Amino acid sequence: MDIRGTDHIELYVGDARQAAFYFGTAVGFQLRGQGGPETGLAGQRSLLLTHADIRMVLTTGLTAAHPAAEYVRRHGDGIAVVALEVDDAAGAYAELVARGATGVSRPRTWTGAHAEVVTAEVGGFGDVLHRLVERRGDRDGFLPGGIEVTAPAAAQRPLLAEIDHLAVCVPPGQLAETxxxxxxxxDFAQIFTEHIEVAGQAMNSTVVQSPSGRVTLVLLEPDATRRPGQIDAFLAEHHGAGVQHLGLRTDDIVTAVGALGERGVRFAGTPGSYYDALEERVGPVDAPLERLRDLNILVDSDHGGQLLQIFTESVHVRRTLFLELIERRGARTFGSGNIKALYEAKERELAAAAAVPQGVTA
Known part of the structure; x- marks a missing residue:
């Protein structure tokens, strides 16, 4: 099956305009178009945002019966649709259903003056759907007659490049089945698998990727025999499987993190002692260590090279969805070495603090 890449992602949110304000002012996305009842999208308001090659749709249900409203009620704001670019949406839909996928929306053609788009939808994981998208003509048409592009892309230096991966949490016992x-x-293939243990917690991870290499899912399952951790917390708050974070690739993570931080994006902190042992763990890093320390940027390595990464704090009330920025310098994995390194760094800091006599400031 020819899956070329990720065409776009769609988030179901409680307030599309409020979400667009955050992604626009803080993350640097541009509002490019919208759709709703007036364009034939009954019961919803959808906004189209773009940044470089990343396309994001924010949809709010206007009635209680709309799928977006039901999704938000159950899961909170989150990624509900991962759209896949294909050559033949109708043919792909028929083939996927024949292979066992649940058909959700049959092929539909959207026609405009300069573009024609065919879409269809099938089930993915949890309540997340895959939308098959076939584009003909002007690619800026997006969804003619549904979500119309109303503004050209403004000139800007992109801080982000493309979607690198989606990290998906599934309940215990469902990883192998997924x-x-x-x-x-x-027709995805496994490209990486591991069991991660730290501080009495454990998880299983398997990465699957499309034949084109352009769609990657990092599938995570908690080890139910160990004490609960962050994957368990996500599954409890999200009420089932879903996208825990969206990995966005950047060509210059130091510049991107600095700029987004100034715009109000809050990133997860890193213990200072993490950097004391960094080059001993991953080798020489082609970036000023003090700058990485100041920005809380993490570094990991594999047989292909290094990667630099950082995670944002969640802005959602359930704290279930966040972003990852990742710069790949040859590495093809996803930074699992940082899980143990961060834990060990925190342990060193706690031990150092405990060694300081009472009444003395370290």
């Missing part, structure tokens, strides 16, 4: 589903139905 992996088989993507292998059997979508």
């Amino acid at each position: 992996v088989r589903y993507y292998e059997r139905v979508f």
Whole structure:
């Protein structure tokens, strides 16, 4: 099956305009278009945002019966649709359903003056759907007659480049089944798998990727035999499987993090002692260590090279969805070495603090 890449993602949110304000002012996305009842999208308001090659749709249900309203009620704001670019949406839909996918929306053609788009939808993981998108003509048309592009892209230096991956949490016991589903139905292949243990917590991770290499899912499952951790917390707050974070690739993470931080994006902190042992763990890093320390940027390595990464704090009330910025310098993995390194760094800081006599400031 020819899946070229990720065409766009769609978030179901409680307030599309409020979400657009954050992604616009803080993350640097541009509002490019919108759709709603007046364009044939009954019961919803959708806003189209773009940044470089990343396209994001924010949709709010205007009635209690709309799927977006039901999704938000159950899961909170989150990624509800991962749209896949294909050559033949109708053919792909028929093939996927024949292989065992649940058909959700049959092929539909959207026609405009300069573009024609065919879409169809099938089930993915949890309540997340995959929208198959076939584009003909002007690619800026997006969804003619549904979500109309109303503003050209303003000139800007992009801080982000493209969607690198989506990290997906599934309940205990469902990882193997989910992996088989993507292998059997979508022709994805396993490219990485591991068991991660730290501080009495543990998780299993398997990465699956489309044959084109342009769509990557990092599938995470908590180890139910160990004490609960962050994956368990996500599943409890989200009420089931879903996208925990969206990985966005950047060509210059130091510049991107500095700029987004000035715009109001809050990033997860890193213990200072993490950087004391960094080059011993990953080798020489082609970036000023003090700058990485100031910005809380993490570094990991694999047989292909290094990667630099950082995670934002969640801005959602359930704290279930956040962003990752990642710069790849040859590495193809996803920074699992940082999980243990961060824990060990925190332990060193706690030990150092405990060694300071009472009444003395370290």
